[in-house]
């Protein structure tokens with residue numbers, strides 16, 4: 001079985017159907033799916049964009065076991081694995097310098113090319129990561145898109161370190177909670193946002209020092225509580241990026257990972273150049289980031305927050321939960 005978008009539209013365009021027999025190409029392994037997770041990119045994936053082909057199998061986060069390792073593979077049947085969701089060439093300058101998320105021919109599985117949500121999926125061996133024994137398949141499925149993007153933005157690009165002030169804009173979704181946990185694991189002071197009381201309580205339990213509502217007073221409120229932010233991590237887009245920049249200390253950094261609230265905004269350059277501000281765009285992360293994360297989970301430094309678990313067949317309901325914003329952390333699927 002596989003999960004397919006038949007055409008652009010709401011969650012009603014999702015069909016669970018019999019999958020075609022998949023064959024193993026050279027350099028690929030067959031993975032039997034165990035757990036997946038839902039991301040905003042899945043929901044954007046059913047929008048009517050020119051690069052979206054329909055019908056198309058979707059899904060970018062998947063863990064499972066090796067079903068067929070083919071010939072001359074380093075994997076063997078039964079190995080517990082996690083998939084890296086970017087299709088990369090492995091040969092261009094960006095790939096050879098371990099920047100697969102900037103590969104010149106980069107595509108995202110599930111968005112630009114058919115995704116992972118099938119009971120069996122064949123994937124290039126270079127996209128497969130073997131899991132340590134103490135990292136469960138369930139936990140691992142939460143990591144690839146949300147946690148890797150947060151790790152890439154905060155750690156690899158913005159230089160997260162102990163004692164600095166981090167602000168997360170859009171704190172209760174998958175990437176927002178991931179960013180909070182990663183920042184705490186590095187010993188940062190974390191300030192975050194949400195509009196719901198129950199989510200605010202959860203964020204404080206996870207170690208947030210201050211939780212703010214998003215309104216025009218946000219920059220002032222954050223500055224008063226924190227004394228200024230070193231890294232603002234934005235998961236929301238045009239609504240909050242200008243606010244995030246206004247909370248920064250001189251020399252601070254703004255990391256942008258999504259545009260849920262829009263792509264275009266007006267902002268005076270004066271506040272950027274005269275304050276030595278770095279604006280960083282983060283598109284997912286590298287394989288290295290995902291390896292680092294798996295190690296951080298294995299060591300116990302990070303325990304991904306799981307909101308709920310749906311049977312794979314109910315992926316439409318899982319996506320609706322994300323669209324209705326009644327979740328906190330990651331929504332998983334069991335195959």
Ligand SMILES: [Zn+2]
Pocket residue numbers: 088089090091092093094095096103104105
């Ligand atoms: Zn490449």
